[in-house]
Amino acid sequence: MENKQNLTFSRRSFLKTSALASGGMLIGFNLFNACKAEVKPPIDLSQLNYNDFNAYIKISPEGKVTIFSPNPEIGQGVKTSMPMLIAEELDVLWEDVFVVQGKLDTKNYNRQIAGGSGSIRASWKPLRETGATAKQMLINAAAAKWGISPSECSAKAGLITNDDGDTMGYGDVVLEAAALDVPENVTLKDPKDFTIIGKGKLNVDVDKIITGKPLFGLDYKEEGMLYASIIRPPAFGQILESFDATQAKALPGVVDVITVGSKIRDYENNGKQNWTLVTSNSDKVVVIAKSTWDAFKGIKAIKTTWKVDTKLESTKDHDKVLVDLLDGDKFETRRSDGDVKKALSNAxxxxxxxYEAPFLPHNTLEPMNFFAHVTNEKVRLIGNMQTPAAAAKMVSEVLERPIEEVSAEITRMGGGFGRRLYNDFVMEAAEIADVIRKPIKMVSSREADMTTGVYRPCVKYRFTASIKNGKLTGYHLKGAGVNASIPTPMANYFPAGAIKNYQVDAATYKSNITTGAWRAPVTHFLASAEQSFFNVLAExxxxxxxxxxxxxxxxxxxVNDKRMKFNPKRMEDVIKLVVDKSHWGKTEPHVYQGFSAYFSHNTHVAEVAEIVLENGLPVVKKVTCAIDCGIVVNPLGALNQAKGGVIDGVGHAMYADFSIKNGKPQSNNFNTYQLIRMAQTPKVDVHFVQNNIAPTGLGEPTLPPVGGAIANAIYQATGARLTKQPYMANLKIAEELKV
Structure with missing residues (x-):
């Protein structure tokens, strides 16, 4: 008789097993499970009964605590670090805390946004006050039960103790505490007394991530849900003329083929456009199917005809127009100190x-996708949004529904980098759901995501400096970008105020190619260009x-200049720290160093890149990074963020290229668009300045300086001044010109 067994595999285990079909991995998997069979799982905090305390905190009778993390999680670690702030002041054991992603709640939560490296910075005091307030209310309730003054009580690790040594758990008084008046003033802990903040904590979702539990937008599904895939114009400047869906509709699994786009266009044409709107004048063809695979097959079976609506632009067009802007005089002056023209003429x-950089796609690991369900009573939005409040508002206006009827739930995101700030994919899903009146998951393929998305603007920066009597006397920066210019704050970054004659000008070319924020907006390349130029000046x-x-x-x-955004002393400290830790100027033979430092997102960073030449080509071996981001809430998460930013910066500066020809992106997947490979990843050595200053940003600030550090190291090794990214594609030209 055949012996049958029921095996249960997680998604991750299945992928691992399938990757090695020889069977060896399957045996290893079963042995691993066998070894763990007798291990009892920890208490499942999610199954306990909790009493609501406030919008952030629930406490069970057992003293276990659920903390709601309000902000979207895109890998920056806020789902771990934000609850740490509450737990610290609430004074509970971290192992007793269960973290849940909060829904959109504009009444109780402030700034439910993932962007600008601002989540911890904006929440540092409010979330700590939330925890401290809850603790004081629990103490007040316990004191009332004992019939004593709250001043005779203290709380620690979820336990309230009075001066006589009597104790009471948080769970014993949570119902009474939640009914008390909220104290107006509470005392926050001194940093020296922190027991959770400053201690490395694992990502609260790590077990679910590695075992493939549903967390991300792509994972979400519900009964009766259909899938949608969209055909958008293949080139910027085209609109749909006609289509034939006969073959697609005949495919098994394809439910229907529809068009959308009119509601979003009406929204835009009615003057309600805002910064998160990304659309075009074209209708879009949508395949509705029973699975993602069926939808993708239906897309390929549809025959479309497109016509030109506006100019089909190319990278060569942008190169010319940006040079013309730099050579012209149609600029907006963002800051002007002294007399730059006079300094240049007397030099x-x-x-x-x-210096120049290309368009870049965001290329998040998880392509754009979103769930929507529209009925006569409500609009449900579920998925990966960086700006859920803006998304809900836009959908309510696009569908002409009261905002009270729109609910939004946030899932974990497989990357954002700014792309998910733009709610075009949310509105598309909502418009589709409004037409078919069934729950729908819109899913983009990698190719569609890369070729019809939002891009980092291509940009050119021209730096001009004057030297008189061996001193730097004048500095003029002119920036020209496609759909982008230099925002005002960057004009007040270094070296603003340090050079008597200083001017920053910006010009923009308006294009039909959609562009937007990309990790560390503007500074991602401005820092590289600036610090490459300063290396020239130093020489x-x-x-x-x-x-x-x-x-x-x-x-x-x-100098008392209120416009100045950075702190000179803090910048000096990170520079001296990186000089010490990198052994600046004291490397082994054939190891070449480059320096760069930059301030962005309220954080000061200095970096030293080290390269070697292998077969005549530069290889980045190590980056030493010094950071002043104030108090580090979660050192483990902070280390990951810092290293990730550096590696991302190395990869895009060295390899990433993206061009447009006749309105059509020339790369549509990773076979033609190179991200950094594992073998190309350098060692990253991170050092934090220790202080008790309130935290600043960390998700983005380590990326901007690294491009300049690499370019300066390559110059030391080869004598080639690299002025255009990606460096590897332009190194040969630079070497030949020896610029």
């Missing part, structure tokens, strides 16, 4: 360089690059 020497002045930076910071001592 002993004028140095000028132009002309015959001083070390680090010393030039420190000299300019010295000029700022005693």
């Amino acid at each position: 002993d020497k004028v140095i000028e360089r132009t 002309e002045l015959q001083i070390d690059h680090v010393q030039l930076y420190l000299d300019l910071l010295e000029n700022l001592k005693g």
